[in-house]
Amino acid sequence: MSISLSRRELMISALGFPALAAAAVTNPQAAKKPHFPATAKSVIFLFMHGGPSHLETFDPKPVLNQLNGQHVPASFGSVQLQFSKFEQSVVLGCKRTFKRYGQSGIEVSDLFPHVAEHVDDIAVIRSMNHDGFTHTAALNWLNNGWSRLGRPSMGSWTVYGLGSESDSLPGFVVMLEGGIKSGPSVYSSGFLPAAYQGTLLRDGPAPILNLKPPHGMTESDQRDMLDTLRWYNQRHLEKNPDESSLEARLASYELAFKMQTTAPELADLSKETPATRALYGLDEAGTSSFGSKCLMARRLVERGVRFVQCWSGGTGGEGDWDGHKQCDKNHVEMAAKIDRPIGGLLADLKSRGLLDSTLVIWGGEFGRTPVCDGSMNGGGDAEGRDHNPYGFSIWMAGGGIQGGQVIGGTDEIGLRAIDYPVHVHDLHASVLYLMGLDHTKRTYPYEGRDFRLTDVAGKTDLAKRLKTRA
Secondary structure, three states, X not given: OOOOOOHHHHHHHHXXXXXXXXXXOOOOOEOOOOOOOOOOOEEEEEEEOOOOOHHHOOOOOXXXXXXXXXXXXXXXXXXXXXXXXXXXXXXXXXXXXXXXXXXXXXXXXXXXXXXXXXXXXXXXXXXXXXXXXXXXXXXXXXXXXXXOOOOXXXXXXXXXXXXXXXXXXXOEEEEOOOOOOOOHHHHOOOOOOHHHOOEEOOOOOOOOOOOOOOOXXXXXXXXXXXXXXXXXXXXXXXXXXXOHHHHHHHHHHHHHHXXXXXXXXXXXXXXXXXXXXXXXXXXXXXXXXXXXHHHHHHHHHHOOOOEEEEEEOOXXXXXXXXXXXXXXXXXXHHHHHHHHHHHHHHHHHHHOOOOOOEEEEEEEOOEEEEEEEOOOOOOOEEEEEEEEOOXXXXXXXXXXXXXXXXXXXXXXXXXXXXXXXXXXXXXXXXXXXXXXXXXXXXXXXXXXXXXXXXXXXXXOHHHHHHHHOO
């Protein structure tokens, strides 16, 4: 009887390696059971980089136009801003018009006619707040749950807690439009094992850099190399079990091997129907970039990816939502790029039965001030708005929540959250709750104490209110 052995098996035999050499690598992103039944299986976070104005988008304030050009009444007190001295600035009116949409009658700005068509599936939260009035601090608050660098991102915490339902794609995927004002920490794994950091997905046929194997290397050659490398690394791990970076690297090698087939297929949008392309605005210059991101987000969650983040705005020539100069003009230009794609995403998810299990979040790192950008260093703009973390808006759709509702509110000029204030910790606790995770129990030991996304705060009241309709 003849026995046929592969080169890998011959190598293992010749070197005296045990049969365990071919054992499967432990996948740190393997799906895990939630703490309790979830209503959302995945998250798509549409992040508006730079801080969109709630006053021009989802929180109409008629009093702004009544007070336009006047100093803020003393009854509103004062706040600390990055570039402006609040007491010396004057109120800036709003040029946008708001209409009521859907059966719920929620008011939405004329910047978002396509998003407004889905308002009965959307819950608008008008009372978000934190205290980070600079971009870096605010971006860290929204993405990492803390104002300083070093904490894991929300996407990393989610995949750490739940793993991914895809074994051939990363559990946490990030699609950028350019640089980020605070740097890549907003999608990093921080002190969590490196396997949970966000994977950048780029536009075009090669969405992930360095994924293609070297010229001349066959799939069999690559498999042999990975199995041999894995055997040596596993022996090392047996003696050094705390080296999470090595374990993550092993898992990433295996994932990259599988992605050589799945990633090109994922990025190939040519098979989408003309109707789908039109839905996302893929064939229009202004909407094609963000439309592609939104369509890719749908394809990713369809394939079991747990957390997807699509960024609008960068630090280069593409611009962002940072309306210090001519805030209204800035928002008209930025909204034109995203409104149709987001409306298309919501419609597409719903038609495929994915919206029920996919939590869509829209928002930025903060809102904008009701006063013009007075800029204490002399560079102010009477048509611009400074950063406002004290009261701003986000919205959610899908994932088991009840749409067609407005939660919370700001004061008459949109300066502070006064009705049902929702801190970022509450937002994070509630997102994890919708995903089936108890934010107080999914912790990680680091430097002598157990850390979590919500630090030592966070309430899930928001999630419970979202699920029952206020």
